[in-house]
Amino acid sequence: MADNSYHRQVCVLDADVAGKDVLLKISETNLPEFQKYQNLLSLTPLERIP
Structure with a gap:
């Protein structure tokens, strides 16, 4: 089921x-x-984030 406003209302x-x-x-x-x-996130370089 797609996550959209219609399904959220239903x-x-x-x-x-x-x-x-x-x-x-x-x-x-x-x-x-x-x-x-x-x-x-602010202290770790992007290449070191698992």
Whole structure:
């Protein structure tokens, strides 16, 4: 099933969130791990990311 607005309405799913709005949806529980991930990306050269 394709991920589109029609199927999201039929299946009663939340609207697709993209861009910077995704950052606002991160829960406080997951925020520390997300911050570690951001730090890893900013400190690691691209060729070293698994």
